[in-house]
Amino acid sequence: MQARKFWLAFLALLALATASWLWFSDDGMSGNTSSDSHAPSLAQISRGEYLTRIGNCAHCHTAAGGAAFAGGRAIDTPYGVVYTSNLTPDRERGIGAWNADDFWRALHYGISRDQRLLNPAFPYTSYTRVTRSDADAMFAYLQTQPGATTLNRPSALRWPYNTQWALRIWRKLFFSPVAQADGARTDPVHSAEWHRGAYLVQGLGHCLECHAARNSLGAINSDMGARGGVLPNTQWYAPALGNAAEASVASWSQDNIVRFLTSGVGPNGYATGPMAEVVLHGTQYLQPQDAAAMALYLQTPELFARETDAPASAVPASGSTDATANANGPKLYQKFCADCHGDQGQGQPGAYPALAGNRAVTLRNTNNLVQVVLNGGFAPATYGNPRPYGMPPFMLQLNDEEIAQVLSHIRSAWGNQASGVSEFDISRLRRAQSH
Numbered sequence: 368m369q370a371r372k373f374w375l376a377f378l379a380l381l382a383l384a385t386a387s388w389l390w391f392s393d394d395g396m397s398g399n400t401s402s403d404s405h406a407p408s409l410a411q412i413s414r415g416e417y418l419t420r421i422g423n424c425a426h427c428h429t430a431a432g433g434a435a436f437a438g439g440r441a442i443d444t445p446y447g448v449v450y451t452s453n454l455t456p457d458r459e460r461g462i463g464a465w466n467a468d469d470f471w472r473a474l475h476y477g478i479s480r481d482q483r484l485l486n487p488a489f490p491y492t493s494y495t496r497v498t499r500s501d502a503d504a505m506f507a508y509l510q511t512q513p514g515a516t517t518l519n520r521p522s523a524l525r526w527p528y529n530t531q532w533a534l535r536i537w538r539k540l541f542f543s544p545v546a547q548a549d550g551a552r553t554d555p556v557h558s559a560e561w562h563r564g565a566y567l568v569q570g571l572g573h574c575l576e577c578h579a580a581r582n583s584l585g586a587i588n589s590d591m592g593a594r595g596g597v598l599p600n601t602q603w604y605a606p607a608l609g610n611a612a613e614a615s616v617a618s619w620s621q622d623n624i625v626r627f628l629t630s631g632v633g634p635n636g637y638a639t640g641p642m643a644e645v646v647l648h649g650t651q652y653l654q655p656q657d658a659a660a661m662a663l664y665l666q667t668p669e670l671f672a673r674e675t676d677a678p679a680s681a682v683p684a685s686g687s688t689d690a691t692a693n694a695n696g697p698k699l700y701q702k703f704c705a706d707c708h709g710d711q712g713q714g715q716p717g718a719y720p721a722l723a724g725n726r727a728v729t730l731r732n733t734n735n736l737v738q739v740v741l742n743g744g745f746a747p748a749t750y751g752n753p754r755p756y757g758m759p760p761f762m763l764q765l766n767d768e769e770i771a772q773v774l775s776h777i778r779s780a781w782g783n784q785a786s787g788v789s790e791f792d793i794s795r796l797r798r799a800q801s802h
């Protein structure tokens with residue numbers, strides 16, 4: 368009796384030792400081992416749900432009218448269209464047959480389960496910073512979602528961008544996976560909270576995928592930098608987070624930054640266009656301590672472009688507007704805009720943003736102004752701001768010349784000092800949208 372018990376215990380121990388050896392030994396993932404070998408806990412799954420929210424995974428991986436995470440959404444790039452993949456646990460068509468290592472490799476190295484190099488329209492250039500345990504949590508959560516049988520669509524990129532060798536070269540030039548522990552890295556200069564903020568902004572939040580300028584091969588070529596980026600699909604301009612004349616929040620209070628991220632209400636205006644979607648699907652769900660950490664990080668002086676790098680944003684009118692534009696601008700403004708934005712562009716607190724002294728109005732890149740007037744503006748409806756006021760579209764009421772006139776006016780009235788907008792700037796965006 369005693370002997371049998373002993374052998375059972377011995378065998379159990381042996382099995383345990385073998386299992387843990389198999390688990391912790393090199394799995395070909397450069398030392399990154401899954402943090403949990405057992406069935407995921409509820410806590411891990413709910414953390415995964417939170418992280419996929421903050422990372423905005425569902426937004427790209429869900430097609431209009433399609434099942435959540437089933438992919439198939441077209442992502443426009445300057446080189447053609449890339450379709451997002453099915454991340455549901457369907458074994459044939461989704462990632463049901465993947466394990467946590469496969470998933471980590473996709474996020475960290477940008478390599479699919481079948482070794483295919485993934486297109487950086489999937490922002491793994493940022494997600495490479497995601498820690499192994501966060502990746503595992505997201506994987507565990509995705510595996511609990513309903514499976515969908517949506518078939519992955521091959522990308523429609525132009526040659527040579529559709530080839531693996533082009534991607535290989537691109538990756539050699541512009542991508543290196545960050546060191547393993549980077550996401551949790553600490554240094555003596557900055558607090559743990561600052562590192563958490565850096566991780567969320569640069570990694571999961573992938574803010575720079577929109578907010579930084581890109582070179583001609585589509586690689587992010589500045590840090591927070593002086594220049595923001597034009598989004599290839601919508602032509603919206605994501606202003607630079609390191610430039611005081613653009614989107615820097617250095618002069619905002621911590622509370623204002625947190626409020627902007629979690630409700631879409633900023634001190635001068637509202638999150639609008641693609642930023643409204645970021646807030647709506649992602650940042651409004653930030654836990655208070657994470658939002659505070661991001662705010663702290665976004666105010667770090669290191670992030671700001673050196674003055675000499677900063678393009679002057681408020682360039683006085685350089686003669687690009689003619690006299691008739693200026694004569695008609697104020698009239699159009701009174702007729703179509705003043706009811707909401709006020710006679711002096713002062714706006715109405717809590718409802719309509721001021722246009723006087725608003726850096727979104729004097730931004731060097733005028734794409735967003737044109738977008739807002741053509742298509743209207745919608746702040747996100749969030750828990751913190753459930754019923755935002757909307758800005759009506761003027762696409763049908765105002766022609767290109769009139770939009771140029773009214774925009775040139777608001778950029779140079781009430782103390783604003785920015786260059787005029789030309790008719791061409793309007794027609795270019797109208798055309799870009801009509802296909």
Ligand code: HEC
Nearest residue numbers: 422423424427442449450451452473479485486488489490
């Ligand atoms: C900006 C849009 C975008 C966002 C945001 C995004 N993805 Fe993707 N993702 C893509 C695209 C596009 C692909 C396909 C790339 C390809 O086929 O080369 C992809 C592919 C993937 C793949 C590889 C699937 C396969 O079959 O090889 C995984 C895994 C993945 N994404 C996970 C995620 C996770 C997790 C998140 C959130 C943290 C996320 N994605 C957020 C656009 C996005």
Ligand code: HEC
Nearest residue numbers: 572573574577603604605606614633637638639641642645
């Ligand atoms: C999909 C592209 C995209 C992503 C991702 C994105 N942004 Fe934006 N962001 C924009 C655009 C476009 C604007 C300009 C429109 C506006 O002001 O709302 C903007 C504006 C802003 C502003 C300026 C607000 C103001 O009133 O001056 C801040 C601050 C900002 N974003 C922070 C962030 C942070 C932090 C992240 C990461 C969590 C992020 N953004 C991710 C596109 C993006």
Ligand code: HEC
Nearest residue numbers: 636637639703704707719720727739744745746756757758
């Ligand atoms: C019915 C009220 C209303 C009218 C009329 C109106 N707007 Fe707006 N406008 C808004 C609201 C509300 C917002 C905030 C929503 C947003 O930014 O998406 C806004 C936002 C804007 C912004 C963006 C400001 C920022 O901080 O990002 C600009 C620029 C603007 N309006 C210009 C105009 C011009 C020019 C006209 C006249 C052609 C006009 N608006 C007419 C309500 C109005």
